Amino acid sequence: MPKNSQAGLDRILTLELVRVTERAAVAAARLRGRGDEKAADQAAVDAMRSELNRLPIAGTVVIGEGERDEAPMLYIGEEVGVGEGPAVDIALDPLEGTTICAKNLPNALAVIAIAERGSLLYAPDVYMEKIAIGPGYPPGTVDLDAPAAENIENLAKAKGVPVSEITACILDRPRHARLIEDVRATGAAIRLIGDGDVAGVIHTTDPDETGIDIYMGIGGAPEGVLAAAALRCIGGQMQGRLQLNTEEKIARAEKMGITDPKKIYSLEEMARGDVLFAATGVTDGNLLSGVKFGRESIQTHTIVMRSSSRTVREIKAKHQDLDKF
């Protein structure tokens, strides 16, 4: 084992990852507020890919921009890195919240997670029902199968506050009408977000800063795995269940090794072993500032963490070699 490793991945990779999300975030941020989701996403993908290919890893994208035939770059199965170094699995979303970036709204991120080969859930690009809370609560405080009211009440009890002081983050979608009604009936507040549930889950880890105690509802499965990787590093509880509601989706999932379509995945089943996670703000958000373009420098704000050491770093960088970007 290398001297600087703490069981698992080489810790030098942690800081290397920052460059990857920084580059993707800057590329996407140049297209903030232009109303062009595709262009912003493509810019982020290109930038992330070129930076990833400098990393000393033999990486395989397992959560990416889609299947090979539908995504020209960073598709599931694509090999990245210089090819020498540890064999790792990579989950990425070069621009999480394409619509929020196009509209210049809060909490668009460039996101990546790296884990030892075989440690991330190979989730197809379907929906996932999720529930997540931050660290410091007894195990089992929330349960995906419990009614929403029970989860909110248990969380309030564990936090030692009345239910009216709990805020749930939920994606603003018609499919959540019943969930929203049930949560509101408890007296808890809801922060409805237009997009970006990786940020929504991460925000539960710092309720004092973000005002969010719990994430609930159905979002993307790839985003679920990325959020789980983040929570493995910061701490917290999360469960996810893939929404495999057609024969076609069940067959796709089977090809990825998923045999029980109704399984509830724990945090550890979505991201095992040593995990590295980095996210850079594209637009301003509750935890991360967006990219700032100055006359002589570009500033980025990144959170980068590692599960085996539970170190969470925030890196505010000033980039003065603008030719690189």
Ligand SMILES: O=P(O)(O)OC[C@H]1O[C@](O)(COP(=O)(O)O)[C@@H](O)[C@@H]1O
């Ligand atoms: O918009 P839908 O179909 O409800 O999907 C929800 C998913 O879309 C997002 O809001 C944004 O995803 P994109 O960045 O791919 O646009 C995710 O954060 C979330 O998991």
